[in-house]
Amino acid sequence: MARQKKASNFDKLLHASRRVGSTARKPWRIRAKRIGIKLTAGQKSERKKQRAAQKQSYKEALLKVHQQIYAAAAEIHERFIHLPTELIATDIFQSERLQSSTKNVGRYNAFVSLQSKLMNAEVPEGQPRQKVNELSKKIAKKWEVMSEEEKDAATREELAHLRDRRANKEVGEHRVSATAAQDSVLTLQRVQESLERLTMRTGDEHLLITTRGSNKVYHKPYVFASSNRVVEFFSNAYKEIPADMGYRMDAFMVSGVEGLARTHVQILAQMKKDIAGLIFRKLQESVGNVKVGRMIYLGFEEQITKRFGIVVKNWPLKEFKNPSCVSTKSELELLWHAWDSGTAHFYRMTTQEYSDWLAIASGPAVIQSGDDRQGSGDGSSSGEAETGGQAAADERLSSTSGSGIQVPSGASPSPASGLAPPSNFVAMNMVTDSSGDAVAVRKRGSRKKHSDAGKPRKGRAGAAGNEAV
Incomplete structure (x- = not known):
């Protein structure tokens, strides 16, 4: 049967890291209930004596083999005087215990x-x-x-x-905690045996501490020190024995970061950071090969929609704003799940949709005034006309195509003479909620003019004066 080439330790770890957690561990054999034979007290005592005698004979056989090996090492030492007997015996004992290749x-x-x-x-x-x-x-x-x-x-x-x-x-991955605990203990016992033999062969010292990774597994920390020298080192250097360190490590691994004292502000800050990063990655994927510096919320119309033809659909909150401006944990969780599941997403407009959007974005505000209402001959009063004009404007602004993009009305828009919406809101469907209605998007306001605008700076004025002198 062909044998596989022995893989390096790095390849084994890489292969295991790719596959761990991807599948649940499945049963690989079928066990039937064993029909046991009940023994009497005398039979149990007799079998116990037989096992003790067999164990003692096994130890004596091992001791005899060890004596033969040391005798052989002494014979080799006579031929190679420059090599000590202990080194020769160690070389004889050196052998690979673990399986190096598999069929x-x-x-x-x-x-x-x-x-x-x-x-x-x-x-x-x-x-x-x-x-x-x-x-x-x-x-x-x-x-x-x-x-x-x-x-x-x-x-x-x-x-x-x-x-x-x-x-x-x-x-x-084990799905049953008892099976996982049993697997851990048996594997660690085999590792301990290997380390003990390694210490006998080479004199190396070891400290092994293994704890649970979560509270779903039930087994106590496994601590193994190859000699008392290791325990003394930790007692002198860290003022703690390895057993206590194992219990401390187990407590930390079970509780983790969630067990530490974290304030509400720190939790919200981390959530805002994660959501902002997620939205930016989604934006970069929608744009394609063009590199975007950052996600713009204030001024989304000019910086994102006008440059890339991208709008937002199914925004879960009432107002389109930076996640850093969201103050409640419930809204942050809603925002995260909406973007993580793909419910909220960026949509890239087609050429026709983008042309229709530009026609509305660059045109005057579509708001029906009271005079227009009276001119239509409906006979309503001026107060009613003003109120109805605002409703008609909202009605016209909410008319969208099937993709949620604003399309201009058949009638050409006229300058508004009635009440206009606030100037810092854009009444266009750059951002829509789950029902397709527009979400308010704030424009970037004009910057405040500096008090020293138009005046030369002191440095420049001084330099100019020096040149004149």
Whole structure:
């Protein structure tokens, strides 16, 4: 069976970071309830003695092998006097414990998995399932009589499924807290054994602290120090033993930043920053290849709509303004969800829509006056005409095309002689809410004239006087 090329540690971490959290961990084997045999107290005592004797004999066998290794190291030392016996013994003990390469999933593996499922599907419910080693001979006979095309066709889907199952087993996220805790403890115990052996071989010192990442997992902090020297170092340097440091780290990881004392003002400031960044990214995506310096709210008509032909649709708030000017948390959350979900978005007008918008933006205000109302012959009074004129103006301004863009009315607009809306609002659909109605957009007001406008600056006046002298 072909072996995969050993990947570097960086490649392994990169691969794991891409896949972690993307899929939930799935069960990869089926377990049946084991039928146990109850033992008497005498049988339990006898088995306990057998296990103790077996453990003792195993330790004696290991000790004997170690003595043989040190004896072999002493023999090598006689040939290489410049090398100490301890170094030779360490070199003998040095070996890779962890698996360095894995077998690739082959077609026969996929065929065995598929046939095992099909054969076990015929087993009545409640009966023990057949093991792979019991079915291997039958499956091998079927595999031998198949052609290459039949093998490819039979194993193509199952082969991809096996590869996904292997990746899921390695980096799949646990959905059950008890399973995740058990996986953490067992894995950490194997890591501790590896570190202990590494210390025996090389003399390196280690400190391992592992805690939960959230309060959804239930296991206590795992702290391992390779020797008392590590504990003494932390006691002298940090005035704290590693076990206490592990509990502190666990408390911080569970509570995180949310557990720290954060004021309401800091939370709102972070929300405003995130929303402003999100809206700016959406604007840059709508504009395309043209680089936009920043999002303009005050003066959106001149800086954004007139330059790029872009309007805002489904703005969730009553007024179009910078998120930094929003004062309530509920409005900020509404604004974030609207833009994050795509409900509120930028719309780029077509050429015709942009021409219609320019015709209204550059023309006079469309407001019907009281005289116009009387001239139409409806017989209403002047007061009613003024009120009706304002309503008619609002009616004309709210007439939009299907895309929410203002289109000019059939009648040519005339200069307004009645009441006009405030000059700092633009009565055009550059920004619309979810119902398609226009949202008020403030214009950038004219700047206040400086008191020293037109006067030469002191520096320039002094320089001019020096030149004259």
